[in-house]
Amino acid sequence: MKKKILKILFILAWVLGAGAVVTLAGFTAVVHQDAVCRGYTIDIDYGKTDVLVTKEDIYSLVKRSGFILTGQPVGNIDAEKIEGVIRKQPYVAGAQVWIDLEGEVSIRVVQRQPILRVFNQRGESFYIDASGRVLPLNPDFSARVLVASGAIGEPLQRDLNYLADSVKLKDSLQYHSVMNHLIRVASYLMKDPFLKAQIEQVYVDNNGEMELVPRVGNQLILMGDADNLADKFNRLLIFYKMGLSRTGWNRYPVINIKYQHQVVCSKI
Numbered sequence: 001m002k003k004k005i006l007k008i009l010f011i012l013a014w015v016l017g018a019g020a021v022v023t024l025a026g027f028t029a030v031v032h033q034d035a036v037c038r039g040y041t042i043d044i045d046y047g048k049t050d051v052l053v054t055k056e057d058i059y060s061l062v063k064r065s066g067f068i069l070t071g072q073p074v075g076n077i078d079a080e081k082i083e084g085v086i087r088k089q090p091y092v093a094g095a096q097v098w099i100d101l102e103g104e105v106s107i108r109v110v111q112r113q114p115i116l117r118v119f120n121q122r123g124e125s126f127y128i129d130a131s132g133r134v135l136p137l138n139p140d141f142s143a144r145v146l147v148a149s150g151a152i153g154e155p156l157q158r159d160l161n162y163l164a165d166s167v168k169l170k171d172s173l174q175y176h177s178v179m180n181h182l183i184r185v186a187s188y189l190m191k192d193p194f195l196k197a198q199i200e201q202v203y204v205d206n207n208g209e210m211e212l213v214p215r216v217g218n219q220l221i222l223m224g225d226a227d228n229l230a231d232k233f234n235r236l237l238i239f240y241k242m243g244l245s246r247t248g249w250n251r252y253p254v255i256n257i258k259y260q261h262q263v264v265c266s267k268i
Contacts, residue, residue: 037077040069040105049113050143052135053091058109061085069105077105090135090158116186118179119149124156128183130190132163146186150204154179178204181226185210188229195233209258224258232257239263 042055062069065085067077079097086095086109094110114127114135127135127143134157154177162179185202189195199221201213212221223232236257243263252265 035074035103037069037072037074037099037105038103040107042107042109044109044111046111047113049111049145051111051141052114052138052143053089053109053111057089058086058107061089062107074099074103079105082107091138093129093131114143114145115190116182117143117145117147118152118182119147120152120154120156122155126156128162128179128186130187132161132183134158134160134162146189146199147201148182148186148204149201151206151208152178152182152204178208181208181210184226184229185223188233192233194237219253219255222254222256222258228260231260235261235263 040059042058044053044055044058062082062085065082067082069077077099079099082097083095086092086097086107091112092109093112096108097105099105112129112131112133112135114129116128117125118128119125125137127137127145129135136158162177162183182202182204189199198214198216199212200215203211203213205211209222209224210226212223214221221236236255239255239257243265252267254266256264256266
């Protein structure tokens with residue numbers, strides 16, 4: 001009997017405790033909703049690229065969406081809506097917004113990582129990021145990335161993802177397009193610190209083949225298409241270390257790495 005009473009008292013205490021916690025949580029939520037926003041912080045993760053969007057740009061977006069933040073009731077601040085507005089900014093890859101118990105809004109933004117700037121035959125210029133998305137130019141900032149020019153016929157298409165869409169269309173002309181090859185080259189160069197610093201431009205000739213322009217040296221590097229990139233760039237690196245280090249950087253104006261298992265140099 002005594003054990004039964006103790007069990008009942010234990011259950012009753014648990015129920016009352018749980019009820020108190022729920023009531024307290026509800027009270028806290030009400031108080032939080034009625035609180036006034038004390039301020040905000042904006043942090044942007046730029047990764048390893050240059051600045052394309054600033055904290056001022058982000059707050060301007062938030063303000064235009066109708067949220068002044070500081071001084072507003074917390075209950076009137078829609079964090080999810082603010083996230084959606086920020087994610088529509090072309091240079092933003094991701095965003096998180098939350099409000100703490102002190103009434104401060106925190107905004108965390110991840111900037112997209114441009115890897116290529118394109119100058120096409122239509123006179124248009126734009127960036128491509130690491131995911132294959134098109135990014136517009138920023139009149140206030142420029143990203144120091146590989147520059148592509150020449151016979152590039154693809155027009156500026158803001159909603160296109162070249163990598164994702166080309167995977168879906170492997171049998172299409174788009175999969176074998178110049179743009180797809182350029183992105184593959186730029187992505188490879190980004191992974192190698194030396195090549196990233198050394199190769200500053202890629203030119204596409206009328207046959208759709210690529211020529212690389214180095215930062216150091218007067219050579220023109222003929223690489224053809226973007227197939228077998230690892231083999232091509234490995235041969236180029238070996239030639240830089242074993243060949244040019246002995247002959248000098250300007251002895252051969254043309255270096256051809258298009259063909260497997262060889263590096264062909266020319267003085268013409």
